[in-house]
Amino acid sequence: MAHTCHARNCKTPVPPKMFMCKKHWYMLPKVMRDGIWALYRPGQERTKDPSMEYLNHAMECIAYVAEEEARLHYGYNAEPIGEPRDCPCHDARP
Secondary structure (H helix, E strand, O other): OOEEEOOOOOOOOOOOOOOOHHHHHHOHHHHHHHHHHHHOOEEEEHHHOOOHHHHHHHHHHHHHHHHHHEEEHHHOOOOOOOOOOHOOOOOOOO
């Protein structure tokens, strides 16, 4: 099975020890990229045992890229809006 970029909906193949494809990797601020490498344990892609800190940071990075792509696509700052019932485009039903 091929390893792909961890960005949402990206199917770009990358080496197993790489977190994201080049396009998505460089969407992350350097401090976030540095965090991935600081928390990476050599061989975790083979042993399948990344630390919880790595997994938490990875999820933050994936969310950051998704928000950045939404911002670029829609031309605005994509802010989380909470549950669907809190969305202004839905009825305010309980």
